[in-house]
Amino acid sequence: MLFHHWLLHFTLIATLFLNLEAIKMNHQTIKTQTFLSPLFTLTPGSVVEKFFYNLNFPKGHIAIKSFDAEVIDEESNPVSLFDAYLHHWTLVRYYQHNKTATNHTNDLADSIIIAGNSGGCQPHTLSYFYGMGTESRKTSNFLPNPYGIEVGNEKEVPLGYEEKWILNVHVIDTRGVEDRIGCLECRCDLYNVNKDELEEDYKGGFKCCYDTAQCKVREGYEGEERNLYVKYTVKWVDWDDDFVIPVKVYVFDATDTWKPLTDSTGQISQQHDCQVEYDVESCSLISKLDGECNAIKRSKVMFQDNGFLVYGVAHQHIGGIGATLYGQDGRVLCSSSPIYGKGDEIGNEDGYVVGMSTCYPKFGHVKINKGELGTLVSKYDPAQNHTGVMGIFSIVVATKLPNSLFHMEV
Template sequence: MRFISNAFIFSLSILLMLSSTIYSQQKEYENHIKSATFVSEKFEIGPGNVVSKALMEIEFPKGHIGVKSFDVDLIDEEGNSIPLYETYLHHWFVINFINKNVSHDHNAHTNPYEDAIFKRNDGTCNGGILPQYWGLGSESRGTSSKIPDPFAVEVGNPKAIPQGWEEKWLFSIMVIGTRGTENRKTCSECRCDQFNLPENYFNVTVDINGKPLSPDYKGGIFCCHDNFQCKLRKGFEAPRRNLALRYKVTWVDWDEQQIPARFYILDSTDRVKTIGSQIIHDCQSEYTIPENNGDDPFHVQKANIPMDKGGYLIYGTAHMHSGVVNASLYGQVKF
């Protein structure tokens, strides 16, 4: 027992000596952290109205940098935070892409982004499903996005950008105006029976895999298309208003002190399959909770997702909608 105590004290002494060195390095590191706050382009929204769109080429720090945090809030024209009971921030995603550095004639019938190449995160979802880097929703307020030192998200590396191209960023957003709605909860959940769906909607709409949308689809992103309208209380009237996303980015200039961190977006709806040694991921992004016929009031959704690469988990958070109790991430190492 005495040997163990001495060993513990010896280790603690080393830790304290190391920590004083780390502290001085940390203060020097913090002096180089930069930050900037930006405001996105405005978008108009009315009571019960859905805004689901991409805000292209958002402002972003220039140069070869390491991003330490990316925080977002939904604001009105005066810069005030909007209460979630008035406007529900379903999600915001920050997506990276490169585009040719050429000027476009806005009068010409051409798509300025027809040559764009979109770069997704290193997560396991298929195709364009959950391609973002940063992204949350109504849980944004109060959720820290700070990445601990010495890690950072490397962006703007000139070696990764072909000559004649530019690295750019966009917001993909869904915002639902809940003022005056018959039922705020069902509107924020995008329940199909609450929205003014076009005639024969289920016959002409496809799901996330490009297949016809099932008539059994009760609610989700496909019933919350841009400019769809949720049912309002009879006689309710209120003016439309302009909103925007305010976002703060902190970063450091990239040098040998930073360790690059990678994003891995995982999905609890991922229906993982294996064919021999091949792993096939089939993320759904959303699913219908089955009716509970038992005594347990909770439904648990699990996914076992194998990862090709190892590493350190340095930060994690979950994007959840109303009704979710919590989310947990467990790791298991296989040798």
């Protein structure tokens, strides 16, 4: 009888602790703030790719829950993808020395330390924490409680430096252009680029739709100059070691052809070659037999730590039909597919990728292991050619699981 009384007493205490934790977690204030990027100007057929340094961003030791962005005009109205194609935006963290001038020059870019994600395609390519394109308006990236991306921890900032943020924005104005799809796929024959400076087999991509490049506009078309902004919204909670679990962000690329390297001490590292973009040739029966069809792109992925998948999403362009991340044993870790617009209204632009499906596994249900060799598969519609497409996959991984009284290590 005494034992049952003690067990009941213990159960009540444990339940009380659990409820107190739930109350504090559920009532932890999620803060929201919306900012505008610096203004940028577009004319019909023009291209803007800007790096906005020293971005306005929440201060302090916080856990980011989400980051959302879209293009708006001077009246704060959202802009249609039919007019301004949002090729991509990315949010990158960096450390800047206190003595460095705060400007937007190349000198500044050469004097900072990129504090990228945990993936292999960085610091020079895919170093971002958040990144999307036309799918921005209909793709969730909110991290459920108790997870968050830890930033603003002074212990992680090198001595004499400050933590800051860069927003990279790439927008193509397709008003009045001769070939809308060709322009937004950065086909070189439509842009005012010097073909002699390109590789002979380079048909389209970043090298042809860089900042200030111009795509062909129909003869006689006159469109007004437009001043635009990126409106971005950050959601976060104040950091609390007891009630927030930090996560790692990994960004993988279907073009990555990495190889393992062993140093003099026997430590194994990875040398990555992430091209970020690639072309898709239409797949006839002959090309399929010859192995030339590139509508299915594969790359190997090695996980650097043990952990549990919290969130996952792919990034693809028009023509994409989905991407999947597999574990070493062939199990599906996460699959993400494009959502195509079917109308004329903003957010549902016909034929454009207006969203991507996401993965939110139940806590602890999708585990990855350190050293596990997975596979990323990106698929595009093989019916027609596409240039400058992407097959990128982002995942968020936690090395701890929530527990009523403590955090369980993996």
